[in-house]
Amino acid sequence: MTKKNLNAMKELISINFDEHVWCSINLKNKDKLLIGNIYRSPNSDNDNNIKLQHLLTDALKRSFTHTLITGDFNFKEINWNNWSTSVTERHPAYGFLETTKDLFLNQHVQLHTRYREGQTANCLDLIFTNEEGMVDEVVHLPGLGHSDHLLLTFNLNLYSDTAIKTTLKKNYFKGNYDDIKEELRNKDWHTLLEGKGAEESWKAFAEFVSIIVDKNVPVSKGNYDHPKQSAPLDKLARENIKDKHKKWLRYQHCRTTENWNKYKLARNKATSSIRVSKYHFERNIANHIKDNPKQFWKYIRSKTKTRQSVGELEDSCGKRWSDSKDKANVFNEYFSSVFKVEPDEDLPTFTTRNFNSALENVIITKEKIQLAILKLNPNKSSGPDIFHPKLILETSDELIEPLEIILKKSIEEGTLPSDWKVAHVTPIHKNGSRLKTDYLSSNKSNVDTMQNSSTNSER
Incomplete structure (x- = not known):
């Protein structure tokens, strides 16, 4: 790793708060990072508490693309796990919490940072950023010297290292639907689907439509590597x-x-x-x-410079994986472990339900199919097949007849085409620290050790 001179410059914020220091660092292009460190005394008066709120507001109003604010704020009344406090509106902790919410700040410290024998542990040392993915891997270490505050280390991510995707995708919003409709109208569906079952009819129908789509719907690589940074102009x-x-x-x-x-x-x-x-x-x-x-x-x-992604994952044996394929296997292992395994024995007997009238037949009409198509959202993605909602909506009049034939065959046979049973399932990384569950569980013993270490050093 090559060393680079950051050329940090002192930044002046003219708010007469007791203790604070700021500096700015030039980043790529015209981006700039503002770093601030603040100490608020637990005996701070009301005037100084209000100045702290003005200080944060002034810092966030400045033209910095990235903002990092750290410090000891001494607000033990705030629960940062759910961003709440039980104090009244007149309490300084309430005003401070509301200010951080109004400024859309992200706070990244969740565990307690101060331990003292005979006192309740509190989360007093905080890390704020103006973007959610700027800070990760917050680690709590024993305090320096005789301090009862833990030492915090973290990673600061200013830009996303996203790989350029070259997956080709069809742009259904720029399709030539006039030609698609013309070819669909000229097709004799009864002749194409005659003598075929539901499965064969669907395969023949989907193959014909896919050929038309390939000819009339353009393909694009997408704009993954250079997302637009501004709104389109009129x-x-x-x-x-x-x-x-x-x-x-x-x-x-x-x-x-x-x-x-x-x-x-x-x-x-x-x-x-x-x-x-x-x-x-x-x-x-x-x-x-x-x-x-x-x-x-x-x-x-x-508009965001940093983005949270799935980082390293830890498997059941404690080994960490960073490769995409290995992470997929870790997800698969976990999902498989939480699935309920049905016993091989006979199923229990259920009580017979009473009904007044039996559903003897299902009537499928063109009108009902049209109503179902109109409920589709064109902005949703397509499934494993080629039938994007935009395509179905644009060619609804031409697709009703073959869909009616296939649906009636499916009802008569009591089967569904195999393609209708396939779905794409994607695990979504939820908000929070990577390996949050494993990290918090493993860190519980570490925090206890830190607390004892801090207490012993005080003695």
């Missing part, structure tokens, strides 16, 4: 930007006061239109968040 904003560039070139050619004033007007107009365009774009995302949550989270991810 037509007016783009025109104002072009006008600003023209005015700048004119001023460069002839540096007169008149040309400079024209450039300033064009620049301000472009800036204003960009802000308005961004506002409308974000407003539209917020209004359609229930219908299209993917767009919302895609925009959120484009």
Whole structure:
């Protein structure tokens, strides 16, 4: 690993809080990191407590892409596991907690950090960041010297090391649906599916549609390596930007006061239109968040520098794995261990249920199929087959007839096509520290050892 001079510079924040120090570090491109360390005395008066809230607010308002704030805040009344406190609104701990929530700060210390004999252990030393994935692997070590505070070490991640994905995917939102509809309309479905069972009919239908889709739906690699960092601009904003560039070139050619004033007007107009365009774009995302949550989270991810991913996993033997295939095997081992194994003996006898009328037949009509198709969400992903919800919605009128034939055959035979029984199951890494369960369970004995070590050193 090569050493690099960070060129840290002292940062001044003019809030008259008792003890705090700040520095800034230039990162890649124009990104900057703000680091602050704060000490709040447990005997701090109300005026100083309010200044602490102003201090945090001022720091987060500054134009830094990354913010890291550490320190001893001495708020034993706050439970950081669920971000709650039992004190009243007049208590300084309540105001501090509400401020961290309003600033959307992430707090990464969950275990107690101060141990003293005869006193309750508390979580007083905290680590705040403005992005969730910036800090991981927080480790509690015995305190320095006779200190009753534990020593915290952690990893600071400023950028994501994401591998570039080259998986080809069909872009169903740019498909040539006019040609797809034309080919579907010209197909004689009764002749194609005649004499076939439900399974064979579905295979023939899916094969025919897949050929049409391959011809009329474009393929893209996606934009995994360079996600967009800004909202798309509307037509007016783009025109104002072009006008600003023209005015700048004119001023460069002839540096007169008149040309400079024209450039300033064009620049301000472009800036204003960009802000308005961004506002409308974000407003539209917020209004359609229930219908299209993917767009919302895609925009959120484009604004974050760090992203949490599945890190090293620990198996049942205590061995850690970092390779993707090995981690998948660890997941598989765990999921298999928690599945309930049914006994081989006879199943229990169930009480016969009474019913008033028997369901003798199921009537399938084109109208019912159409209603079911209209309920599909075009923004959802497709399953293992090629039938994306966008494709089905766009060609619903043409697909109703073959679907009706296949569904009726399925009901008559009492079977389902094998493709309908297949699904993609993806384990999702939930919020929290990697190996959180194993880490907390293994660290319980470590923390007890630290507590004893701290107590003995005090003696």
